[in-house]
Amino acid sequence: LSKKVLIVDDDKDFVMGLNVRLKRSGYDTAIAVDGYTAIRVALDQHPDLVLLDLGLPAGDGFVVMKRMREHVSLIAVPVIIVTARDPYMHIDRAREAGVASFFQKPVDNDVLLRAIRKSMDRV
């Protein structure tokens, strides 16, 4: 059974590209383009990992993480941040929120895939 990755990003082009790459790398995917939908989709699809953007409409990345922790089924799901924002300004807060990794766009595909694999193994 394939592992499922939820991609949360409001840049539709980016989501589409990442989606193709993950699928062709053997993952199942789910997609959300805003913070509110992210939680709905996560509860519905039970992803094994979330790739999360920080700047999102309807609840930014930090709000999404906070709300994920409110649901028992989502507490243990690892989160990897993939954002265009400056890591120096957000990495501390992201660590506190318990993210597995933090990447700034554009991210090297192999590095990202390795991080995804590692995070899921740990769980």
Place this chain on the structure above:
Amino acid sequence: MGKPLRVLIVEDSEDDALLVLRELKRNGYDPTSERVETSEAMKTVLAKQMWDVVLSDYSMPHFSAPATLALLKETGLDLPFIVVSGTIGEETAVAMMKAGAHDYLMKGSLKRLVPAVERELREAEGRRERKRAEEALRESEKHYRRLIETAEEGIWIVDSENKTLFANRKMIQMVGYSIEEMKGRSFFEFTDDEDRTLPGSFMQSPSGDFKGQYDFTFRRKDGTDLWAILSATPISDEKGQYAGVLMMITDITERKKAEKQLNYLLDELERTRQQQLQIKDRFLSHVSHELRSPVAVIHQFVTLLLDGFAYDAAEQQHYLNTILRNVSQLRRMIDDLLESTRAERGELTMECKEVPIEELVREALNTFRGCAEAKGIHLSSALPDGLPHVYVDPIRVLQILGNLIDNGIKFTGEKGSLTVTARVFEQNPDYLCITVADTGCGIGHGDLSKIFERLYQAKNVPAEGRKGLGLGLHICKELVSRLKGEIWAESKPGQGSVFLFTLPIFSLSKIWPSLSSFDTPSTDAASLIVVEFFSSDRRLLTKSDEVVIHRAKNILEQLMIPGDVLLPQMGPTSHSDVFFIMARTDAKHADELVEEIRNALSKLNELENSGLSVTVSLRMLNVPRQGGGLWNRL
């Protein structure tokens, strides 16, 4: 050689005088002398030369010792005066001595003469010495007083109990008290310097170790502070006991104030600099963030293609289109960035000319037609006939319209519409008001006032709307204001937005400056005849007005010499409420032509009937033939 001695002898007897001289010579003197026996003669010799001693007989037929003495005193000379007489009683002698004679001798015993003369010479010398010393002292006191009173520094002397003994004029001026108010009062009553900057309230250390300079604040009589530098020197009395302090005080209040002001300005500068740095940091962070998004997408799809993840040609095509779209977006961002930087530096160039707004609106809409159709958005314009032309840089107006239309499309969903309109601005008929209205998501009240700020991006808007640097509207605002117009927006969330901006309507006065800038003398002198039609209420022309104008135009054309006429505003489509015609002619015929035009138009009763007035004006111009545009226009 005997000692020289200048002797003035007041004596009526030649023999007696010789006796006296002999006595002096016998005692080692070499006297030079004159003998006088009248007041006049004495005055003459006193004035003629200096004397060492006066020897005077007591009574003479025309003179006397008291008179001689009185005369001598009158002259102010301090010479030894010795009475040498044969017939004088003791009482008279005493009276003479009291009157100021120095000695008294009997002619019969001249033995005492020389000792008396020598003693008196010595004493007179002593007196002169003392007088010289006193004068020197007085002179030096005067000198010091002047120094103290004219000093640009305050001088303050206190006694051993800190009580004021003296303050110079400058000091009095500085503290604002009178010397009477200061004298006897403690120095410390003139300050509320709580720190007591002066060591151990300085009089308590009479050892003098407080000598030095201090910053000190006095309290003036009017309650204000006097900032000063005070240098203190202890004073001792003759026995070496501590007797007080001499203080030199320099007013540095102005300097302190200037320092305070300077410090304030420096702080302000630093604050502004910090703010600027913060703004720059935020800007850079923002820009790098926004540029990364399209770069990430391009990176994604390029690697997908490279890794062979596009399975067929259609998929490849799709990926490449996505890349192209994001490249375009990057390019737009970079353009915006440069444009906004130029705007910040005030380097936006403007080349204004007279343009029909309709053309600009049409061109702008055409540029976005494809893009709008792809989203199912209907683009349209509503422009009334006969709009006056605007005086703008057409490229800049296209930029403004482009930004607003692009924005509108971004924030409007499928099946929406976007409309551009233009009308004469109700609040100021010198302007056109252009509106760009969409049926999109609208703008929240909180955002409405901020959308024209640099880098502002509204939150909670569709993702597509955030693809940009947040500079578009800022650039629009800069451009509109450079074109002397204004821009603002009206909106309610969910009910679409309207962006409105004003542009100046073209009138001849707008180009007068550029026309008259050709005022350098030239052989290419030409006269410009301007005919302007005004509707009295500046309303737009009605159809009936058009007919009148048309007739007027025909009359004008008939009057002008063919080839000299330029009718820039008379085209069939570009109606304006202000029409004008420019004719180039040589100076000689210009006046006649103006008169002819006036006469011809005055016969056109329809002009008045339709509420139009006409002005015909004449301007002399020096138009260089190689001047390009302007010459071609005339």
